Amino acid sequence: MLKGIKRTKNNDLVINDKGLSVLNILCVISVLSVLFFFIPTIKIYDGESMSIFSMVTYRDYGYMLTDVSALTSWLWFLLIYPIVNIVMWVLNKKSTDSKSYIYVHIIYMLNISLGFLHFTTYNFIVRFSGNFFAFLCWFMLLANLVISIYAILKTGRTAVDENATALDLNVDYAKGILNKAGNMATNVANNVSAAASKAAAGKTVNCDKCGAACPETSAFCNNCGNSLDNVKKMMSESKATASNTLVCEKCGNVCSEGATFCTKCGNNLADARRVQAEAQNRIDEAAKLAREMATDNTANESTIKNSKDDTKSNGVLLSK
Numbered sequence: 001m002l003k004g005i006k007r008t009k010n011n012d013l014v015i016n017d018k019g020l021s022v023l024n025i026l027c028v029i030s031v032l033s034v035l036f037f038f039i040p041t042i043k044i045y046d047g048e049s050m051s052i053f054s055m056v057t058y059r060d061y062g063y064m065l066t067d068v069s070a071l072t073s074w075l076w077f078l079l080i081y082p083i084v085n086i087v088m089w090v091l092n093k094k095s096t097d098s099k100s101y102i103y104v105h106i107i108y109m110l111n112i113s114l115g116f117l118h119f120t121t122y123n124f125i126v127r128f129s130g131n132f133f134a135f136l137c138w139f140m141l142l143a144n145l146v147i148s149i150y151a152i153l154k155t156g157r158t159a160v161d162e163n164a165t166a167l168d169l170n171v172d173y174a175k176g177i178l179n180k181a182g183n184m185a186t187n188v189a190n191n192v193s194a195a196a197s198k199a200a201a202g203k204t205v206n207c208d209k210c211g212a213a214c215p216e217t218s219a220f221c222n223n224c225g226n227s228l229d230n231v232k233k234m235m236s237e238s239k240a241t242a243s244n245t246l247v248c249e250k251c252g253n254v255c256s257e258g259a260t261f262c263t264k265c266g267n268n269l270a271d272a273r274r275v276q277a278e279a280q281n282r283i284d285e286a287a288k289l290a291r292e293m294a295t296d297n298t299a300n301e302s303t304i305k306n307s308k309d310d311t312k313s314n315g316v317l318l319s320k
Contacts, residue, residue, distance in 0.1 A: 004017075005158060006158070006164035007161055009160060010092055010104075012024075012092075013151055013154060013158065014165070019165060019166050020166075022150075023089055023104065025147060026085060026089070026144065027085065027089045029140050030081075030083075030085040030086050031082070031086065033078060033081075033140060034079065034082045034083060037052050039051055052075055052078060056075050056076065082114070088103050088107045089107065101155075104151075104155070105155075108148040108149075109148075112148045112149060114144050115143075115148065116145065205228055205235060206231065207221040207224065207226050208230055209221065209224055210224040210226065212224065246269050246272045247272060248269060248272060249267070249272050250262065251264050257273075
């Protein structure tokens, strides 16, 4: 199959007579990567699963903060790189010559960078007992790395074949995926917020006199009538102390917010402070980026249906 590879006018490499091409494979992997970013693929300690998006944005899991904080910046690339790849693929569909050559090599370089992420995330996945989808994502990243390196080496040594054409994946479908990814990011963020509110509603405080568990909204103990003001004050002070902390991205040690260097390894905490300050902004930017990169924000099922009815198009939809 690899012996008869042809290079199209937009610098794609067609690897068989059915029109299967390198860029199409990378585009499909990028679409799956965007979706997997929001699918619960990582098992946490209590047996439940969380998506990568939830793990890098939800800060209420104190025991997880140490493990995730050091990888937060890396994990965002698992969303940003695939989205940029899809956009480059769409732009390259209408390009030829030098402009197309630049587009495809941007795609290849991004995918090589994304492929190297599996070296960083492998221990992370094992640490949290990643399920089948997590390991499938790992092999997808590895495929990105191998295919992209091969394509870079092969493209320059292969002459352009004017008659070579790649399988025409539907561009509108790719735009729809970007819009859906943005909507999914917003929904996940809303679900996380709702879960946090629900958890807060079910919290209790223990009476400092008799030890009875009472709803956090109660002013007096429902067992002995003791005022709960003191215990609530102690809890508030404890939470304030816990929130004013920084986690060293090098060793995971929890340090006070005012610390300049880690008290365990001496690492400078400037990066940890910056990541903590920018975390919420990245949530909104991720959702916004996915929508803005789809030029047609109204791409929906009717658009896809019209593409199916176009008798002059040889396009093949990725999904029905």
